[in-house]
Amino acid sequence: MRTNLKVVDNSGAKRVMCIQALKGKKGARLGDTIIASVKEAQPGGKVKKGAVVYGVVVRAAMQRGRCDGSEVKFDDNAVVLVNKQGEPIGTRVFGPVPHELRKKKHVKILSLAEHVA
């Protein structure tokens, strides 16, 4: 809730504030879907400021354990905007995205990403 996240696709939004984590009592982590409100947007984008959108967290500063015992954490919190069916609104994803998205059934975002960590 109220976390400011960076938007890393070309959907038009720049910053987004989380208003609800869809799964989990303690909040959303890497790979989870959130509902967010667009706080800052580019002038000619597909989403406007103030719109309520769904997003998938692709980078989180909180470390996430992997099955081999290692942990992965990033320097920033980033999100990719998605529609209700789970299809990404933008067409490209910038920056690295972790492998965790594959297990969470977000292969579409993985296939649009430029670098998979």
Added chain:
Amino acid sequence: MWAALRHQTLSSSFSSALQQWRLGFSVLNRALYSSLADSSNSGTDRKQGLLQLDEVEKILSDVKADNVKVIPVQKHCEFTDYMVIATGRSAWHVRNIAQALIYKAAVGVLASWVKQKQQGARRMLLPSVEGQEGGNWIVIDSGTLIIHALDEKVRAYYNLENLWNTETSNNEGSQDLENAFVKVRRKNNSKKPAKKSA
């Protein structure tokens, strides 16, 4: 529905697994017997339940999917080896393509399941599907092979071939950028001493 099937334990009975599918029972049986005959002849090197490239190509041509492209992405993608993109003429066609591929994988799994039950092995993997509800873009993930079934408009919108075909050139471009930031001293071939910068 497919997720439920995947999570189902192997201890459940054969018949209940069959009933869980909405596919025609008679069609399934016919295909099963024919594939049982096939699989007993073919080699057992293939991973059970995962799709292979040649099977996928055959199914896509059977289903009449348009514009099938196979892109080898081993070099710049760490999570997969091959990406297959196919276009469907309508949402229903896209969903059909996805169902045909899953069906083929499931039939393969069933055929090997019977064999494995006899041998006592317990590994069964089905390819996972995303995007089944809205028929715009369905992704079937089977390990080294990822199949994208798209609508015509969606394919133009996302432009996946551009992304993966130019991926290597993007990486090479960044390498040159790193070289560009290295300061190279000028070679002084003249007999005069080097000028000190003012």
